Amino acid sequence: MSATHPKKRAADIGGDKAGAVDTADHGMKFWERQANALRTALRRNGLMSVDELRRAAEDLGDRYAKLEYFERTTFALRTVLLEKGYFTEESLAAKMAEVRKRFDVPRKKELPVKKKVKR
Amino acid sequence: MSKHVHDYYAKKKHDHDHDHDVHEAIEDRDEGPPSEFEIMSRAMQELLEEKGVVTAEQVRRSMEKFEEELPYRGARVVAHAWTDPEFKKRLLADGKAAVSEFGIDLEAERLIAVANTTDVHNVIVCTLCSCYPRTLLGMPPTWYKSDNYRSRVVYEPRAVLKEFGTVLPERVTVRVHDSNADMRYVVIPMRPQGTEGWSEERLAELLTRDTLVGVTVPKVEVGSRKSKGGSKTR
Amino acid sequence: MNPATGKQDGQRLPSTYTAAPGHRFDVGDRVVVKRSNPPGHRRTPHYIRGKTGVIERICGAFPNPEELAYGFDGEPKKVLYRVRFRQKEVWPAYRGPAHDVIEMEIFEHWLEPAQSQKT
Numbered sequence: 001m002s003a004t005h006p007k008k009r010a011a012d013i014g015g016d017k018a019g020a021v022d023t024a025d026h027g028m029k030f031w032e033r034q035a036n037a038l039r040t041a042l043r044r045n046g047l048m049s050v051d052e053l054r055r056a057a058e059d060l061g062d063r064y065a066k067l068e069y070f071e072r073t074t075f076a077l078r079t080v081l082l083e084k085g086y087f088t089e090e091s092l093a094a095k096m097a098e099v100r101k102r103f104d105v106p107r108k109k110e111l112p113v114k115k116k117v118k119r
Numbered sequence: 120m121s122k123h124v125h126d127y128y129a130k131k132k133h134d135h136d137h138d139h140d141v142h143e144a145i146e147d148r149d150e151g152p153p154s155e156f157e158i159m160s161r162a163m164q165e166l167l168e169e170k171g172v173v174t175a176e177q178v179r180r181s182m183e184k185f186e187e188e189l190p191y192r193g194a195r196v197v198a199h200a201w202t203d204p205e206f207k208k209r210l211l212a213d214g215k216a217a218v219s220e221f222g223i224d225l226e227a228e229r230l231i232a233v234a235n236t237t238d239v240h241n242v243i244v245c246t247l248c249s250c251y252p253r254t255l256l257g258m259p260p261t262w263y264k265s266d267n268y269r270s271r272v273v274y275e276p277r278a279v280l281k282e283f284g285t286v287l288p289e290r291v292t293v294r295v296h297d298s299n300a301d302m303r304y305v306v307i308p309m310r311p312q313g314t315e316g317w318s319e320e321r322l323a324e325l326l327t328r329d330t331l332v333g334v335t336v337p338k339v340e341v342g343s344r345k346s347k348g349g350s351k352t353r
Numbered sequence: 354m355n356p357a358t359g360k361q362d363g364q365r366l367p368s369t370y371t372a373a374p375g376h377r378f379d380v381g382d383r384v385v386v387k388r389s390n391p392p393g394h395r396r397t398p399h400y401i402r403g404k405t406g407v408i409e410r411i412c413g414a415f416p417n418p419e420e421l422a423y424g425f426d427g428e429p430k431k432v433l434y435r436v437r438f439r440q441k442e443v444w445p446a447y448r449g450p451a452h453d454v455i456e457m458e459i460f461e462h463w464l465e466p467a468q469s470q471k472t
Contacts, residue, residue, distance in 0.1 A: 014246030015400035018270035025260035037181035055394040055422035095162040216366040300458035
């Protein structure tokens with residue numbers, strides 16, 4: 001493969017070697033159910049398409065394999081909503097700080113989001 | 120057109136109407152400190168609510184629907200197909216039309232029903248993400264969304280089915296469906312022996328979610344009045 | 354409704370299928386999936402590219418997800434087919450019987466007629 005040949009999209013995993021399936025259904029946490037409902041409501045309200053969310057999840061690249069399902073989908077939603085200008089990285093970070101305080105969680109040193117250089 | 124009007128809103132857990140504001144069964148949060156992704160998700164929701172593009176009520180209603188209504192539809196439709204051969208034909212010909220006739224709105228989803236026979240066993244996957252007939256079956260199980268299932272069931276379906284306890288003879292064709300575009304799939308399992316004369320409600324109990332995705336087959340437990348089919352958890 | 358012709362027969366129930374006017378392939382046609390690796394969002398899994406199968410059903414015409422993924426309207430719609438493949442022709446090391454199959458939905462612009470006429 002040449003250097004310019006694009007890698008498989010991160011989500012295109014059919015056929016990959018993988019381990020045994022954990023056949024138990026571990027259900028969903030409350031926040032995951034709420035996140036799923038949020039996505040459903042947003043799509044119904046016409047904010048974005050499921051295709052945009054899938055693309056944004058695939059664009060996670062190497063991070064895709066390292067994240068769990070609802071982590072991927074949450075990050076993908078963030079990407080698409082930022083693209084469409086529903087909030088900025090700054091306003092999201094500020095709101096997250098507010099939410100974090102409400103839960104009384106000490107601020108973690110390592111954030112999942114790398115701060116982008118301001119243009 | 121079917122003359123049946125099925126009370127598919129009949130809840131397994133609750134009987135009351137859901138127009139009230141506070142629902143005691145849904146907790147506000149999980150135990151333990153929230154992850155960064157939970158915080159992110161909650162923060163996004165609040166920002167969007169502030170912008171007026173979604174309401175908390177819409178989100179709550181959607182949660183309720185996924186919890187209390189959607190998971191019960193599929194079994195009812197397929198149990199009806201077991202008892203009504205003409206409905207089964209219509210379901211196989213056009214899944215969305217047949218389900219609509221039954222009184223269920225699949226909204227934007229397009230359904231293809233595939234029937235198991237003595238010669239063919241169907242199993243569903245979405246290798247690219249987690250496409251699933253949510254308006255018919257509710258949310259997919261964790262194994263369906265797992266990388267291991269998505270990767271392997273397409274090239275070694277028989278080995279994966281074995282992990283669910285399902286062993287198929289070599290003479291049966293395994294037919295894998297990768298729901299990679301606009302269609303969504305449900306499996307119509309074979310109706311087990313020993314269920315003659317059963318009501319649709321009793322038949323629906325055999326049709327666990329795993330049987331409708333095709334990783335297990337419905338089983339009648341000998342001697343038990345209310346038989347549970349397949350295995351949802353192992 | 355006849356999925357092949359897209360004709361509604363007067364019923365007002367919503368249908369799984371939509372019309373596919375001018376569709377290039379018919380049920381039973383042998384087709385080969387393009388062996389192509391364009392970057393970006395695609396709904397043709399890598400493992401099926403370059404493989405030969407048979408048109409199992411015409412689903413209709415749908416907005417192109419490759420465009421929807423980037424916020425465009427996906428018009429003009431593309432015809433979507435279900436294509437059936439023999440597992441042994443998809444995976445060189447497939448261990449199951451020769452009659453096992455895999456089926457999926459492939460958009461018309463990813464398909465070419467197969468050269469061979471063998472069934």
